[in-house]
Amino acid sequence: MKQVLLILFILLSMLSGYAQSFYFEKPDYKEIEKAIKVKGSDYYYSALMERYHRADTTMTLEEKRHLYYGYSFQPKYSPYDTPDFADSLRAVLQKDQHSDSELKRIVKYADLLLADNPFDLRAINYQLYALEKLEKQEAFRKRLNQMNITIEALLSSGDGLKKESAFYVIYTTHEYDLLDILGFQFGGQQSLIEHYDYLKVAENPSQVEGMYFDVSPCLNSLNKMFK
Structure with a gap:
């Protein structure tokens, strides 16, 4: 578990300096809700989510914001659900060291969590830890890009001070x-x-x-x- 937390610290520390000087603007939920329904537009939601699943690094900040905040208008959005397999993941993570089979279970459980909530930063973080240990470099880069997309959208919304x-x-x-x-x-x-x-x-x-x-x-x- 300590190694998992270390990965989180390293990854988030990479973004902390970026966060300090980030330009921010609060999201306009009404405009976002309208924009993500326009088929063929840059903000059409199913297209944005497809790009997110591909970990598309060419997404603009506005596209990232429409992706993240637009999810609140999707049928699957349920911010207070707690999937049953979250407990299974926590049980595996309690160990300080993990075998390859346990690392693969972490990847599996994280995938299940992300199917329910594609912006679950903790699930992404745990999976990054496992993927790094398993030397799955391509999958690691993909998840890291998805983490960055989510964090950039969040940081663009404010500074939290008031x-x-x-x-x-x-x-x-x-x-x-x-x-x-x-x-x-x-x-x-x-x-x-x-x-x-x-x-x-x-x-x-x-x-x-x-x-x-x-x-x-x-x-x-x-x-x-x-x-």
């Missing part, structure tokens, strides 16, 4: 992923303020007290569940 510049996420797990990317540690306190999650962060050199995340798609999905 509600007006909150990060926009479609999964609450991405809040904690972004803290890691930016070099912060969760301070143990979470608050829901209107449609924003506020996470307090541990003491840090930047003297940032906490970060804001717009979780509107998550709340909308939750409301639909209880209608």
Whole structure:
């Protein structure tokens, strides 16, 4: 498990400097919803997802944003589901060392998680660890590119320092992923303020007290569940 976390640290550290100077703009969900329905356009959703599955490195930032935020309008979007096989993956990851057969199981379970949520950064990270150990270089590069696509979309949405510049996420797990990317540690306190999650962060050199995340798609999905 320690080696898995080390891979996460290395990969996210590569992006942390990039994150600090990233230009950001909050997503316009209404415009995105319209754009991804236009067949033949650059933002038509099924075409974007096909490019994502190919790990297309030529995608523009706007295409990445329409891909990520547009997923909240897809029938499969269910931000509060917990697949049964997630426990199976966690059980394998508890070990400090893994045999080839165990590494292949990690790849298999991660694939199942990603079939349910293609932007699950933790599943991608665990699979990257296994693929590196198995020396599956092409598959490793593909997953790494997909991770980058997702992270770039997230980082383009804000800086998280106040509600007006909150990060926009479609999964609450991405809040904690972004803290890691930016070099912060969760301070143990979470608050829901209107449609924003506020996470307090541990003491840090930047003297940032906490970060804001717009979780509107998550709340909308939750409301639909209880209608």
